[in-house]
Amino acid sequence: MFALMHSSRIESLHLVVDPETGLKAVIAIDNCQRGPALGGCRYLAYPDEDSAIEDAIRLARNMSYKAVLAGLPQGGGKAVIMRPAHVPDRAALFEAFGRFVESLDGRYITAVDSGTSSADMDCIAQHTQHVTSTTEAGDPSAHTAMGVFAGIRTTAMARLGSDNLEGLRIAIQGLGHVGYALAEQLHAAGADLLVSDLDSGRVQLAMEQFGAHPIACEALLSTPCDILAPCGLGAVLNSKTVAQLRCAAVAGGANNQLTSLQVADQLENRGILYAPDYVINSGGLIYVALQHRGETLSTITAHLAQIGQRLTEVYAHAQAEKRSPARVADMLAEHLLNVGPRLTR
Known part of the structure; x- marks a missing residue:
C-alpha cells in the first residue's frame, strides 16, 4: 500500500471499518495545497479492497487536476464505500461515514457520486458540516x-x-x-x-x-x-x-x-x-x-x-x-x- 501511495504521490489515505453498519470505506486525499480536498463519495460493489483503494487514489488525482484547472480554491480527494451484499440500514451506514469524514477535521469535503444520492448526503450531514450535495444544496x-x-x-x-x-x-x-x-x-x-x-x-x-x-x-x-x-x-x-x-x-x-x-x-x-x-x-x-x-x-x-x-x-x-x-x-x-x-x- 505504501508503494502505491508513493508511486501515485498521494498525500494521505484513510480507511475505516464499522462492523455494526457494514461500512468499509476509503478516503484518498491527493493534496490540500490550495484548500480542503473536495470530491464525491462512490457507493459501489468492488471485487476486493485493493480495487477500491486504487479507484479512490486515481479519482482523487483526477479531482486535483479538475479543481486546479477550474480555478477553485480546493484540493483533490475522493471517497469510496464498498457496497455490501446486504445493507440492513443504509441510513446508519452513511451516518457512520459522516462520523468518519468529521474525524478528518475538515481536510476532506464529500459530495454525491456514482451510487450515492442527496438523501445519503443528508445522513452524512447529521454528523459533519464537511458535506455538500445535500437535499438543501441541490444535485450538481x-x-x-x-x-x-x-x-x-x-x-x-x-x-x-x-x-x-x-x-x-x-x-x-x-x-x-x-x-x-x-x-x-x-x-x-x-x-x-x-x-x-x-x-x-x-x-x-x-x-x-x-x-x-x-x-x-x-x-x-x-x-x-x-x-x-x-x-x-x-x-x-x-x-x-x-x-x-x-x-x-x-x-x-x-x-x-x-x-x-x-x-x-x-x-x-x-x-x-x-x-x-x-x-x-x-x-x-x-x-x-x-x-x-x-x-x-x-x-x-x-x-x-x-x-x-x-x-x-x-x-x-x-x-x-x-x-x-x-x-x-x-x-x-x-x-x-x-x-x-x-x-x-
Missing part, C-alpha cells in the same frame, strides 16, 4: 451537464469549424442524471441524438422527448457520428474501442474515460479530438465548491462559462505542440499545482 448534475454542453460547443468549433450544433449527430453513452440533462440541452440546440443506456426506460423517454435514435450499447461506439459523448462510468476508451470509433471528437461527462495516456495518443493519431474529461465535466465540482462557500448562483454560472475558455486554451496548446489534449491538460494541471498559490497553514 445539472451544472455538470451545463459545462459539458458548453464544452461540446467549444469542441465542435475546434474540430468542425462552428459551434452551431444544429443537425450535428451526437451520440450519448449513458442517460443518467448528467447524460439525460445533456440530451435535453443538445436537443434544444437542434442536435440529432443517438443514445444508449442499460436502462431501456431512459432510452424510451429520450426517444419520446427528444426524438433520439436508440442504439444498442455494444454498437454505439462504432456508430458514425460527429461527436461521441461518454456519460456513464469510466474506462470506456481503450485501444480496442478507440479503433472502432467513427467520430470527429469525443467530449462527454464521464470521469476517467481513458484507460491510459497511450489511448489519448491513439485518438490523436486517428485525428479524433479528445476533450479531457476533468476539464469538460468540471461544472458539478464548480457548483458544489462555490455553493458550499456560499457564493451566489450568478457567480457560479459565470464560473461555469470559463470551462469553454479553458478547453480552448488546451486545444490551442495541443495543436501548437502536436500533442494530445489529454497530455497537455495533465501538464497544465501539474504546472499549476507546483507553482500556483497554496493554502497557508
Whole structure:
C-alpha cells in the first residue's frame, strides 16, 4: 500500500471499518495545497479492497487536476464505500461515514457520486458540516451537464469549424442524471441524438422527448457520428474501442474515460479530438465548491462559462505542440499545482 501511495504521490489515505453498519470505506486525499480536498463519495460493489483503494487514489488525482484547472480554491480527494451484499440500514451506514469524514477535521469535503444520492448526503450531514450535495444544496448534475454542453460547443468549433450544433449527430453513452440533462440541452440546440443506456426506460423517454435514435450499447461506439459523448462510468476508451470509433471528437461527462495516456495518443493519431474529461465535466465540482462557500448562483454560472475558455486554451496548446489534449491538460494541471498559490497553514 505504501508503494502505491508513493508511486501515485498521494498525500494521505484513510480507511475505516464499522462492523455494526457494514461500512468499509476509503478516503484518498491527493493534496490540500490550495484548500480542503473536495470530491464525491462512490457507493459501489468492488471485487476486493485493493480495487477500491486504487479507484479512490486515481479519482482523487483526477479531482486535483479538475479543481486546479477550474480555478477553485480546493484540493483533490475522493471517497469510496464498498457496497455490501446486504445493507440492513443504509441510513446508519452513511451516518457512520459522516462520523468518519468529521474525524478528518475538515481536510476532506464529500459530495454525491456514482451510487450515492442527496438523501445519503443528508445522513452524512447529521454528523459533519464537511458535506455538500445535500437535499438543501441541490444535485450538481445539472451544472455538470451545463459545462459539458458548453464544452461540446467549444469542441465542435475546434474540430468542425462552428459551434452551431444544429443537425450535428451526437451520440450519448449513458442517460443518467448528467447524460439525460445533456440530451435535453443538445436537443434544444437542434442536435440529432443517438443514445444508449442499460436502462431501456431512459432510452424510451429520450426517444419520446427528444426524438433520439436508440442504439444498442455494444454498437454505439462504432456508430458514425460527429461527436461521441461518454456519460456513464469510466474506462470506456481503450485501444480496442478507440479503433472502432467513427467520430470527429469525443467530449462527454464521464470521469476517467481513458484507460491510459497511450489511448489519448491513439485518438490523436486517428485525428479524433479528445476533450479531457476533468476539464469538460468540471461544472458539478464548480457548483458544489462555490455553493458550499456560499457564493451566489450568478457567480457560479459565470464560473461555469470559463470551462469553454479553458478547453480552448488546451486545444490551442495541443495543436501548437502536436500533442494530445489529454497530455497537455495533465501538464497544465501539474504546472499549476507546483507553482500556483497554496493554502497557508
